[in-house]
Amino acid sequence: MTNAREQAGAADDDVAEELRAAFGDLLRADRRLRSRDPKRPGALSYAQVRALVLLDADEEATAGQLAKAADLTPASVTAMLDQLEQEGMVQRRRSDEDRRLVVVSLTPRGSKLLEQKRATWRRCWQEAVSDLPERDIVAAAAVMRRMARMIDAF
Structure with a gap:
């Protein structure tokens, strides 16, 4: 027994x-x-969104910084930036401080599309948890953070 x-x-x-x-x-x-x-159609990839979020927060970044933020190779970032620039979401220019560097910034169109994506995600999140008690959401957030630390330490 x-x-x-x-x-x-x-x-x-x-x-x-x-x-x-x-x-x-x-x-x-x-x-x-x-x-x-x-x-x-017209959707942004996960990597594109990550890059646009960084540009929104920092105003401008180098391709290397974007590669790190989006977890991509420099070659992939170059292709992604070519596409985003062609679609009018970002612009590239030489840095004022160091002319050897090219910096990328968000255009008004890119900013608008990013905000639309964020609004959609906020609405989805709100719908997904609207019927849950606050204590359950707080507990779930604590568990997710613990799982993230576990993965980072692995």
């Missing part, structure tokens, strides 16, 4: 496994989103 402590340990293992499975589901959904989003 198992004692209460062994039963509690088995239950804890089951709960931890449920969390691991749910986290795996979340990561797979993220990968599907990253591959699906750029195929939608």
Whole structure:
């Protein structure tokens, strides 16, 4: 016969496994989103959004800074910037401080598209959690941050 402590340990293992499975589901959904989003007409890819967010926050950045923020290679960033510039979302120019550097900045069109993307995400998030108690949302955020630290330490 198992004692209460062994039963509690088995239950804890089951709960931890449920969390691991749910986290795996979340990561797979993220990968599907990253591959699906750029195929939608007029959609921005995950990397493009990350780059535009950095430009919105910092006003301008080099291709190297954008590569790091979007987790891309410099060659991929160059191709991405070519496309974004062609679509009128960013502009490139020589740095005033160091003419060897090319800096990228957001255009008004890029800023508008980024804000539309953010508004869509805010609406989706609000709809997804609107029926959850605040304590559950706070607990979920704490668990996600802990999982992020675990992955970073792995």
